[in-house]
Amino acid sequence: FQDRNGSNSSSGDEPDGGQDLIFDHVYTPGDDPASYSNSAVVNLFYWVNTVHDFAQLYGFDEAAGNFQQTNYSGQGLGGDYLRAHAQDGFGLPTPNVNNANYSGGEDGSSGQIQMFVWDDNVGGGAKYVTVTEPESVAGGYPSVQAQFGADVPEVPIVAEVVEFNDGIYQPYITDACEPSNNPSALAGKIALVDRGGCFFEQKTVWAQEAGAIAVIMCNFEEDPLGMAGVPDLEGTIPTVSMGATDCATIRVFAGNGLTVSLGQPDSNGPAFLDGDFDNGIIAHEFAHGISNRLTGGPGSATCLFNAEQMGEGWSDFFSLIMSVKPGETGDTPRGVGTFVFRQDNQGRGLRRYPYTTDMSINPLTLADVAANTEVHALGEVWTAVLWDLYWALSEQYDFDADLMNGSGGNNLAVQLVMDGMKIQDCLPGFIEGRDGILTADQILTGGVNQCLIWEVFARRGMGFGASQGSSLSASDQVSSFEPLPPCVEELKMDKTLTPLVDAGGTIEVSIDIINHKPETQTGVKVIDQLPEGLTYVDGSANYSAIVDGDQLSFEIGNVIFNEELTLTYQVETDASAPSIQQHFDGLESGAVENWAVLPVEGTNVWALNGSSAYEGSNSFKVESVATESQQIVFSLNDFPVVGSKPTLRFYHNYDTEHGQDGGVVQVTDDIDLGVWENLGDHMLRGSYQGPLDYSTFVIPNFQAFYGESAGYTSSYIDLSDFMGKELYFRYNFGTSDGDGPVSPSNGFWEFDNFELMDLVHYNWETCLTNEAGFSVCEFAPDLGTVIESEVVSGIEDLQDEGFDIQLYPNPANDFVTVSLQSNFIEKATLSIFSIDGKLMKSQTLYTNGGLQQEIVQTYDLLPGFYFVRVDTSQGHKTQKLIIQ
Incomplete structure (x- = not known):
């Protein structure tokens, strides 16, 4: 009615x-x-x-x-x-x-x-933006008007579009969170600005102060978004938003002839x-x-009242299966709500992406859930995998156009989804939903589709190693893209090494072998080529070893179907090759002189904590709170990045609300400019958990540590990309005002043992073969084995007020000039030592009782830390030298 x-x-x-x-x-x-x-x-x-x-x-x-x-x-x-x-x-x-x-x-x-x-007003917004030039992108684009500033006028504003540039990549150079770096280019133009980093109206204010006459705000999501104003800011020029794809389409012409007519749209329909x-x-x-x-x-x-329930996902699935037509295929994009959004059936409709098996169009996986736990966004991930299953079964058993009484793969898919809902527990999450469908297939077909189902779910991150965590939380999942191992019919190998040993210590090597091919594998052999610095420990293997120089081989023999074997052996590391400690701060006495606390928002500031250190007495710790906050602690000193593999290591412990509260490690080589780079892309071991909710740092897809570390864990970060620079470091922690159902009541993040080192580690390839010519090779994960750092000693200065040396340039390349100041005349020796104390160069000189300069060729020295030392009968002086 x-x-x-x-x-x-x-x-x-x-x-x-x-x-x-x-x-x-x-x-x-x-x-x-x-x-x-x-x-x-x-x-x-x-x-x-x-x-x-x-x-x-x-x-x-x-x-x-x-x-x-x-x-x-x-x-x-x-x-x-x-x-x-x-x-x-x-x-x-x-x-x-x-x-x-x-x-x-x-x-x-x-x-x-x-x-x-x-x-x-739905369907992506009204078309306030009409591109007139160039012709290749001309036409109207959906957009939404801001709730601040002037209304989009009836008489259109026609002007060129230029990207706003504030000169600071935090998070983008085009985010307009600082004053314009290109005001002359913006004057009289429409500014193209990216979402993120600050309030929308602040962006408009900076644009209008640079002379822009309007703003187009680019969302990082597919739809335009509404933009609210804030008190104490006065954005006065018209501002509209556009979706990510549309912005990307026109952006390539910004500043190069892109002309837009910004006005009230004509009424269509x-x-x-x-x-x-x-x-x-x-x-x-x-x-x-x-x-x-x-x-x-x-x-x-x-x-279905729990946070991870997939109700919206099943509902979207029904929307799709009730309207599928013969001739459509899995890669045909399909939307939900396309009629009311004034789109054809292939539009996005109400969702971020249309549904399709083509992951270049709909890329959603379980890993995307934590960053957006809104029920419809969560449901999209579930629909995506169910729609994949629908078409995988349709390909396997054909599509039947009789949706009601057919016997095709599409009909089977619907039946499995319906039966899975009956089988799953109350308050289910993604993995329980998957398992319900797997059980339904076992009951209905005897399990003939188990591998197909596993492959479909693994493709969207719900594979063999996936975990949903608590179904009361929508942000504590662990993704896995691995299908059920027996479904991949191969002879397989998995290699692990002792993660950390001292120089000269022993590495335990473990190689797991399993045969998932239906037939017995004969003549199975493991071959290892040990790198320099490792020596096989005779008699340590549980299989007979054949040693030929640095090559090891182990005859495993026959491996029957589903048989699992483990080969173990030991290698001894080079006692003279530790990782070189370049700087270490255990946060003990004097730590407050090395670090500064910056409370950006909130009162939960970083502080030295004397009750839960990794080693010694202190750690730096920040509390997680249920309100919005941002807390920073940063190094007051900068540190040169040198060595063969410069690495930051620290130990940390955290327990925060999944996907909502978390922290990052950042660096800058210019603390006055204040542009800090997130080190997530440089992680070697102990990486970030995933993206935080946008509201925490107001940065999209911002990777961070969050969740529960279950005690102290180490993170290793490769600094090689910063070689030759001098870096400041900071720990940046943020919380949102969310109150997730499993948020820890006493959440925190703390770190200890901040260390810079020239890293030494061992990770070599192991190969598994059989007599039929099959071969598979693997490395151990996460760096393999790290060699613990040591302090290199033996070079100390004797202080003498009548003698001093200085080096320039420093860092140096092909040569370095040694400037000597002395008050005596005698024979002296100038030497260059490596950081581990090895003599690299030496020459004789005579002091002249005044100021003199000696040029030393360094073109043949590898990049890294060195020490220049001048020895006299009066004593010696040493200076640190960096070769780039």
């Missing part, structure tokens, strides 16, 4: 089909929806009953708790017909628009669907479209009733 007055009850004006029950009513899309309400009610009635009949054939029947006034089987509870409201609330003084919903309880109680009318004609949305809402009653059984309708 129509419910334009929002009373949740019929007005008694239902469509009349006459004696012949012919419900044929006029539908004119351009008219006022009230004029075709009979058509809307008829379509809503028809489609609700169609979904009812479809779902009953796949198991949502009377016994399972379907919506039915009379239960003819005697099973389940009747009296629970579904109430469907057409044009709900559209006649109210402030009409209900742009939505739809389902509500309902357990079997025996009626459910309710409310369908709304949709205005022309009706002001309103009725959601009662969007059959996908109707199916979506009905499916909420299906998933609510199948999960946990018909007597419970509260099993």
Whole structure:
């Protein structure tokens, strides 16, 4: 029935089909929806009953708790017909628009669907932006007007578009979070600005102060977004936002002839479209009733109230399967809500991406959930994998156009999804949902599709090693893209090494071998080529070893199907080759003189903590709070980056709200400029967990440490890309105002043993072969074995006020000038030592009792740390030298 007055009850004006029950009513899309309400009610009635009949054939029947006034089987509870409201609330003084919903309880109680009318502000926004030049990108682009600044005018602003440049990559050079670095280019132009880093209105203020006459704000997500203002800022020029793809399309021409007309759009099409004609949305809402009653059984309708529940995902899946057409394929993009968004079926509709098996179009995986735990965004990931499964089974068993009674792979997919909902536990998460489908396949087909299902789920990050964590949290998952191992029919190997040993210590090598090929593998052999610095420990292997110089080989023999074997042996490391400690701060006495605390927001500042250090007495610690905060601690000294493999290592311990509160390590070589680079891309071991919610640092896809480390763990960061620079370091911690259900009550992040080193590690390739010519080779993960650092000693200065040396340039390349100041004349020796004390060069000179200079060739020295020492009978002087 129509419910334009929002009373949740019929007005008694239902469509009349006459004696012949012919419900044929006029539908004119351009008219006022009230004029075709009979058509809307008829379509809503028809489609609700169609979904009812479809779902009953796949198991949502009377016994399972379907919506039915009379239960003819005697099973389940009747009296629970579904109430469907057409044009709900559209006649109210402030009409209900742009939505739809389902509500309902357990079997025996009626459910309710409310369908709304949709205005022309959806579908990506109105087309305020029209590109006039160049012709290749000309046309109108969906955009949304900001809630601050001047309105987009009726008479369009026509101007060139130029990227805003603030000169600081924090997070982008084009984010307009600082004053313009290119005001002359912006004057009289439309500024193109990127979202992130600061308030929207602040960006507009900086643009207008640079002389821009309007702003186009580029979202990092696919749709334009609404932009609210803030107090104490006065953005006065028009500002609109555009989606990521559209911005990327026009950006390449910014500053190079891109001309835009920014004005009120012409009216195209009706002001309103009725959601009662969007059959996908109707199916979506009905499916909420299906998933609510199948999960946990018909007597419970509260099993999808947890944070990780996939209700929106099942509903989108129903929207797709109820409208699929012969001739479509898995890579055909399909949207949900495309009718009310004024798009064709291949548009995005209500979602971030259209659904398709093509991951270049829809890239969503389980790893994307933590960064956006909103229920629809979470549901998109679940629909994506179910839609992949639908088409994988359709390819395996063909597509049957008979959606109701067919026997194709598509019909099987629907059945497995329906049965999986019945099997899974109350309050399920992604992995329990996956396992429900796997169990359904075992029951229905004897498990013949197990490997296909595993491969589909692994492709979207729900593979063999995946974990959902607590289903009460939507941000503590662990992704895995590995299918069930037996499904990959290969002879396999996995290699692990002792992660950390002292120089001269012993590395335990473990090589796991498993045969997942159905036939016995014969003549299996393991071959290792040991790198320089390692020596095999005779007799340490559990298989006979053949040693030929640096090559080791082990005859494993035959390995039958599903057999698992482990080869172990030991190698001894070079006692003279430790990692070289360049700087170490255990945060003990004097630590406060080396670090500065910067409380950006909040009172939970970094502080020395004397109760939970990794070693010694102190660590630096910051508390996680339930409000927005940002806390920084940074080094007051800069450190030169030198050596063969310069590396930062520190130990840290954290327990924070997953995906919401977390920290990063950053560096800069110019502390006054204040541009800090996140070191996530340089992690060697102990990497970031994943992206934080955008609101925490106001930076999209910002990788960070978060969650629970379960005690102290080490992180190693490669600094090679900064070779020759002098870096400051900082630890930057942020919290959002979210209150996740599993947020730790005493969350924190702390670090200890900050160390710079020239890293030495061993990781070599091991190969597994058989007599048929098969070969697979593997390295150990995460650097293999790290050799513990040592302090190199033995070079100390004797102080003498009558003698001094200076070096320049420093850092040096092909030569270095040694400037000597002395008050005596005698023979002296000038030497250059490596950081581990080895003599690299030596020459004789005579001091002249005054100032003199000696040029030393250094072109043959490798980049790294060195010491220049001048010895006299009076004593010696040493200076540190850096060769780039």
